[in-house]
Amino acid sequence: MDILLTTLNSKYIHSSLALRYIRGYCEDQFNINLLEYTINQHGDDIVAEIYRQQADIIGFSCYIWNIEKTLEVIKLLKKVQPEVKVILGGPEVSYDPVQVMKENKEIDYIVYGEGEITFKELLIELEDKEDFEGIEGLVYRKEGSIIKNKSRAVIEDLDIIPSPYSDLEGLDNKIIYFESNRGCPYNCQYCLSSTLSAVRYFSLDRVKEDLLKLIKAKVRQVKFVDRTFNCNQNRALEIFKFLLENKAEDHEMNFHFEITADLLTDEVIEFLADVPKGYFQFEIGVQSTNKDTLEVIDRRVSFERLSKVVKSLSQPENIHLHLDLIAGLPKEDYQSFKQSFNDVYNLNPGRLQLGFLKLLKGSGLRNKAVEYEFVWMDNPPYEVLASKELSYKEILKLKMIEEVLESYGNSHNFENSLEFIISNFYDTPFDFYEDLASFWEEKGYYRYAHKFQNLYKYLQEFYREYCKDSLDIFGEILKFDFLLNKRKIDLPKFLSKYEIDDYKSKFKSFINNDNNIRKYLPNLSKYSSRRIQRKVQVEGFAYDIVEVIKDMDKYHKKKLTNILFDYYDKEGLFDKAKFTKIKL
Known part of the structure; x- marks a missing residue:
C-alpha cells in the first residue's frame, strides 16, 4: 500500500507534529510519505499534487483553521481518484465524527482521540482482512451505515511513541512543535483540554534526547505545545537547565513555552533571570481579571500572584512575555473587559494578545451556549459574535482595538510615542486605544496594509486631531521612535x-x-x-x-x-x- 499523510497548515512556517507522530509510530511496518500544504494554497493545486502521488490511503489532520479547506480538497480528490481511501483525524473531527461522516460521504474513516495506535491498527486491517470492529477510536462505513467503535484509552506510557524527529527533512526554517507532556491539569471551560485526561509525561531522558537532536540540527524555534508546561515545577526547571547547558553558541534559536505564571516558584524565577536574552519566550494565559468570569470558566488563577511573577520575569528584560486576553467570556461586559485590558497592559508584556472567544466543539461553554446567550459563527472558527453581556457592536469595537493594538502596541515600534500620549492625555491605555480605533475606522485605514513609515504618519495625524497640545515635542518623540527602529538618512517629510x-x-x-x-x-x-x-x-x-x-x-x-x-x-x-x- 502507498500511504500519504498530509495537512493544511495555517502558514508556511508551521509544521505538523501530529503527522510526524503517526508516521513514526507506523514506519516499522509501513512506508509512509508526508506532505504539508497551507490554507492559502489553491485547493485544485493541492489536489493535483496529491493526485500525482497515486497513494492508496491518504490521512488528513484536521483543525478549526483547515477543516473547510480540507473537506473541499477531499471532495475534489474523490472525483478524480474515487478509489482512494480517505482517513481524517484531529480535534475538529474527534468530537462528533459520525455527524461529520454523515455530512461528507467522501470520508471513509475517522480516527478520533489519540491517533497513533488506532491509525496503525487501521492500516493493518486495510492491508489484510478489513475487520474494523475491534479497532478502538475508529469510525467507519459498513453496508450503508456509519459505525462508531468505543473510544480508545489514552496512551499512559508515551515513550512507546517513537520520536517524531528522527527525520528532520522538510523542516528547514520551520517552527518545530514539541511535546513533553499530554493532557492538562485544569478544566477551563473554553478549552478542549478540559475534555482530556490528567497530565501524562514523556520521560525526561526521551525529552532531552529529542531536544538535543533539535539543538544540534540548529533549528530556529522550538514551540512547546504542552498545555501547561510548568505544571510540574521540578521537571520544568530540569528542562530549562538542560536547554541552558546545551545552548548552541554559534546559532540563534529560541524556545517557546505556554506556562501558568502563578505556579512559578521563586527558585525557578531566580534561575530564569540568568537565561540569555531571547532564548526563552513565555505565553501566559490571563484571559480575564474579572473574578466572576474566572469562576464561571473554572480558571483558578490568582492575578495578584500572576502580576508579581510577570513583573519579576520582566525585570531582567531577557524573556519575551506574551499575555493573552479573551473577549466574549461570560460575566465580562465591555467595561469589565476594559479593566482586564488595563490590568494586563499595565504589566508591560512583550505582547498583549487580544483574542475572541471560540465555542469549540465539546467545550463546556459551547454546551452552555443557550444559558450565556451566545451568538456565534456556525462554521469554524466558531467565534462568538455577541453574548448576554457583550453586543455585536461592542465586539466590532474590540476588533478594531485589536487591529490598532497589533499595529502600534505589539509592534514595539512606537514605545515612547505611545507612552507620551497615554501618560499626558488619557486616564487608561484602553481609552487611548479606543480613540485610536475610532480614528482608524473613520479614516478607513483598516481596509488595507500599511508601509512602515506610514504608520508613523497616521499616528501623527491622530495626535493632531485628538491630542493637539505640544505638537512639536511629540513630533520629536515620534522621530526618535522612528530612528530607533529604522536607519533612514533621508527622513520622511512629515518628520x-x-x-x-x-x-x-x-x-x-x-x-x-x-x-x-x-x-x-x-x-x-x-x-x-x-x-x-x-x-x-x-x-x-x-x-x-x-x-x-x-x-x-x-x-x-x-x-x-x-x-x-x-x-x-x-x-x-x-x-x-x-x-x-x-x-x-
Missing part, C-alpha cells in the same frame, strides 16, 4: 529634520577619530570608517530627547541635541538601535 552645519565634514571627522569610536562605538572598533558609516546615523533634535523620554511631561525647554544611533546590534524583532548624545 522634522534639523540640519547640522557642515554635517558631512563634522561627521567624517567624528568617525575617523579613534577616541570617539572607543568611547561611543566600541563594538565597531575593528571596522573601517566607511563600514562604520553604514551602521550609524547622527540626527539633530529640537529637544534633549534623552531627557524627554526619561520624563514624559508635555513641557520641556528646547535644546538642540545631536543623537548618535548605532544599528550594529539591531537584528532581533524587538531590538532597538543604541543611542547616545554627542557633539559634532
Whole structure:
C-alpha cells in the first residue's frame, strides 16, 4: 500500500507534529510519505499534487483553521481518484465524527482521540482482512451505515511513541512543535483540554534526547505545545537547565513555552533571570481579571500572584512575555473587559494578545451556549459574535482595538510615542486605544496594509486631531521612535529634520577619530570608517530627547541635541538601535 499523510497548515512556517507522530509510530511496518500544504494554497493545486502521488490511503489532520479547506480538497480528490481511501483525524473531527461522516460521504474513516495506535491498527486491517470492529477510536462505513467503535484509552506510557524527529527533512526554517507532556491539569471551560485526561509525561531522558537532536540540527524555534508546561515545577526547571547547558553558541534559536505564571516558584524565577536574552519566550494565559468570569470558566488563577511573577520575569528584560486576553467570556461586559485590558497592559508584556472567544466543539461553554446567550459563527472558527453581556457592536469595537493594538502596541515600534500620549492625555491605555480605533475606522485605514513609515504618519495625524497640545515635542518623540527602529538618512517629510552645519565634514571627522569610536562605538572598533558609516546615523533634535523620554511631561525647554544611533546590534524583532548624545 502507498500511504500519504498530509495537512493544511495555517502558514508556511508551521509544521505538523501530529503527522510526524503517526508516521513514526507506523514506519516499522509501513512506508509512509508526508506532505504539508497551507490554507492559502489553491485547493485544485493541492489536489493535483496529491493526485500525482497515486497513494492508496491518504490521512488528513484536521483543525478549526483547515477543516473547510480540507473537506473541499477531499471532495475534489474523490472525483478524480474515487478509489482512494480517505482517513481524517484531529480535534475538529474527534468530537462528533459520525455527524461529520454523515455530512461528507467522501470520508471513509475517522480516527478520533489519540491517533497513533488506532491509525496503525487501521492500516493493518486495510492491508489484510478489513475487520474494523475491534479497532478502538475508529469510525467507519459498513453496508450503508456509519459505525462508531468505543473510544480508545489514552496512551499512559508515551515513550512507546517513537520520536517524531528522527527525520528532520522538510523542516528547514520551520517552527518545530514539541511535546513533553499530554493532557492538562485544569478544566477551563473554553478549552478542549478540559475534555482530556490528567497530565501524562514523556520521560525526561526521551525529552532531552529529542531536544538535543533539535539543538544540534540548529533549528530556529522550538514551540512547546504542552498545555501547561510548568505544571510540574521540578521537571520544568530540569528542562530549562538542560536547554541552558546545551545552548548552541554559534546559532540563534529560541524556545517557546505556554506556562501558568502563578505556579512559578521563586527558585525557578531566580534561575530564569540568568537565561540569555531571547532564548526563552513565555505565553501566559490571563484571559480575564474579572473574578466572576474566572469562576464561571473554572480558571483558578490568582492575578495578584500572576502580576508579581510577570513583573519579576520582566525585570531582567531577557524573556519575551506574551499575555493573552479573551473577549466574549461570560460575566465580562465591555467595561469589565476594559479593566482586564488595563490590568494586563499595565504589566508591560512583550505582547498583549487580544483574542475572541471560540465555542469549540465539546467545550463546556459551547454546551452552555443557550444559558450565556451566545451568538456565534456556525462554521469554524466558531467565534462568538455577541453574548448576554457583550453586543455585536461592542465586539466590532474590540476588533478594531485589536487591529490598532497589533499595529502600534505589539509592534514595539512606537514605545515612547505611545507612552507620551497615554501618560499626558488619557486616564487608561484602553481609552487611548479606543480613540485610536475610532480614528482608524473613520479614516478607513483598516481596509488595507500599511508601509512602515506610514504608520508613523497616521499616528501623527491622530495626535493632531485628538491630542493637539505640544505638537512639536511629540513630533520629536515620534522621530526618535522612528530612528530607533529604522536607519533612514533621508527622513520622511512629515518628520522634522534639523540640519547640522557642515554635517558631512563634522561627521567624517567624528568617525575617523579613534577616541570617539572607543568611547561611543566600541563594538565597531575593528571596522573601517566607511563600514562604520553604514551602521550609524547622527540626527539633530529640537529637544534633549534623552531627557524627554526619561520624563514624559508635555513641557520641556528646547535644546538642540545631536543623537548618535548605532544599528550594529539591531537584528532581533524587538531590538532597538543604541543611542547616545554627542557633539559634532
